[in-house]
């Protein structure tokens with residue numbers, strides 16, 4: 529792992545995600561997804577791109593302090609590594625809510641080569657091969673879904689608001705509705721994102737969690753001085769298991785983007801001056 533200071537624990541040691549290195553480029557994959565042979569997928573790091581300054585170097589956000597040319601070059605780099613063509617991508621338009629959009633081949637290129645009419649959606653689902661779902665991150669939690677039986681996929685951006693709104697469960701419900709997905713067949717990946725170590729909030733936000741999950745508040749919300757630390761990973765895991773996902777089918781990255789902001793863009797650790805990571809998932 530590059531960029532970690534001596535003596536600091538390697539963030540991927542306890543991770544169930546796989547670290548992949550290609551020259552300067554680092555990206556992360558979910559072994560159970562790879563084993564199916566049904567998808568191309570990955571989660572980017574901030575390493576291996578062409579951008580400079582606060583968005584150095586693999587910035588994948590067009591809305592960041594970066595040129596569109598650099599962002600396009602960065603997409604070429606990561607897509608080539610993942611075996612995805614940039615024209616196959618469709619972007620979400622994330623608003624920290626719980627809506628999920630069903631997309632198909634008519635949506636390919638939206639957000640990248642042409643304007644998108646997909647608005648207000650934090651989740652994307654499809655059963656069409658050759659369409660790469662793409663969602664964006666800088667601390668929020670990426671959720672990957674693969675139904676190997678019905679050959680369908682989903683990606684969801686689960687920040688704290690969307691986590692309270694149970695976007696993971698809503699993505700599964702949409703897959704059930706459109707693809708007859710049985711959650712007990714599904715594989716799920718919970719990607720690199722802000723951990724309980726760094727996700728510090730004030731009391732009003734903490735209370736939203738303790739009110740909604742009174743039974744689990746001791747584990748999910750830890751008080752440190754006057755602040756509260758929320759465990760989004762455990763909460764999402766709990767929500768997914770309650771929605772019918774088998775515990776053994778969940779792969780957890782257990783990697784905090786804020787602790788490791790030399791490897792990942794982190795809104796919190798970089799105080800808003802940062803770039804954008806992306807999650808990619810495509811049926812082959």
Ligand SMILES: [Zn+2]
Pocket residue numbers: 722723724725726727784785786787788
């Ligand atoms: Zn941390």
